[in-house]
Amino acid sequence: MAITPLMPVYPRCGVRPVRGEHCHLIDEDGIRYLDFASGIAVNLLGHSHPGLIGAIQNQAETLMHVSNLYGSPQGEQLAARLVEKTFADTVFFTNSGAEAVEAAIKAARAYHQHADGNPKRTELITFTNAFHGRTMATISASNQEKMHKGFLPLLEGFQYCEFDNLEMAKSMVGPKTAGFLVEPIQGEGGIRPASDAFMTGLRALCDEHDLMLVLDEVQCGVARTGTLYAYEQYGIVPDILATAKGIGGGFPFGATLATEKAARGMTFGTHGSTYGGNPLAMAAGMAVMDAVANDEFMAEVREKGERIRARLEQFIGNYPDLFELVRGKGLMLGIKMKVESRPFFVHLRDHHKLLTVAAGDNTLRVLPPLVIGDAEIDEFFEKLSAGASDYVIPEAA
Ligand SMILES: *Cc1c(COP(=O)(O)O)cnc(C)c1O
Secondary structure: OOOOOOOOOOOOOOOOEEEEEOOEEEEOOOOEEEEOOHHHHOOOOOOOOHHHHHHHHHHHHHOOOOOOOOOOHHHHHHHHHHHHHOOOOEEEEEOOHHHHHHHHHHHHHHHHHOOOOOOOOOEEEEEOOOOOOOOHHHHHOOOOHHHHOOOOOOOOOEEEEOOOOHHHHHHHOOOOEEEEEEOOEEOOOOOEEOOHHHHHHHHHHHHHHOOEEEEEOOOOOOOOOOOOOHHHHHOOOOOEEEEOHHHHEOEOOEEEEEOOOOOOOOOOOOOOOOOOOOHHHHHHHHHHHHHHOOHHHHHHHHHHHHHHHHHHHHHHOOOOOOEEEEEEEOOEEEEEEOOOHHHHHHHHHHHHOEEOEEEOOOEEEEOOOOOOOHHHHHHHHHHHHHHHHOOOOOOOO
16 A cells, blocks of 8 residues: 555645754754744644643633533633623634634525525625635635646635735625625735735725625734734724634634624524533643733734844845835734745744744745743744755756
8 A cells, every 4th residue: 555544635744843842843853943833823832832731731620521512611701801802792713724614604694595585696796816715615605726636526616816905805795795704914815915905995895785795804803913803903803703823722623603683593503513512622722712812912013023023034134035025013013025935934943943934925924822931032043043044946847
């Protein structure tokens, strides 16, 4: 047999981590890596946060899982906390980001298919280079053909519009439009923040035509950008929002947040999940909220983000052939390169033991744990500078 026991859908690299220590990963051979990838914006408290570990240990000893057939004091507590801290009136818990987006898509459709709605409104307008996950609905919501190949037919009900092009979005609204599904800051697409005018314009279109503004904050949410959710920085509120990645700090779960109005179609028996919101996930979520959902923590994220950004901007000036610009918000930063970003990301990983993430549009993603301190920031710049100075741009194939 040639196929590996682990289904070979990932081109995995040679780094094989077995242990985490705060902002570092240690691999099988004992080599230490500075982790400015955070499992792709997941480990926001780093790898050995006592509060998160303790919460999971305690809950595992007490009660790991019960069915959603029973009352959930743990789920009620975390949902109430999210409701208190956000635009939302109600929360559905999932096990992943894609499932949170799926539930968001279902809620947006069900809003219009409600008795008081307009069942012709079945289409969500989504945006070029978006990433919403790998389920059938979420790949159908993205225009990226590389994710479609081999998995046809796609699901109906998605129209693709150019990202950040408000005029085009306006022109696409028709009698079948149910709403918009958008990442306020595209992650996989290359850390591209939507403009203020675009986000406020989409909100206005939704108000005018009774459409659902659905935000995918799976990557940019949970304090990553210096506010609990990125929409706060646009001065708008969504109708529905998908969140995951950082929300469990490494424990896999997600959530779909909605206003009471937007959730009117999500009634008894319409949706569900066996594991969704189980006590173990809720304990992890409460520990993450305890750590991040306060003004001091968020102010620190903004301050560290601004400091890294200023240093990055100064740094890239030394290598005008390699780097074009820095973009992003808070600790969700991207360095757009003038050359392919992937080989440089590999160079930093293999030769300088610095973990970052490659993204679309030749962007290098810088997604450190939100708990980094001065020492980690200095180490990052040492490794990045060393990596840039000994980098040899590979010959085009
Ligand atoms: C990662 C991601 C998803 C998918 O989350 P999974 O947990 O991998 O299913 C969806 N949307 C965005 C913006 C993401 O970054």
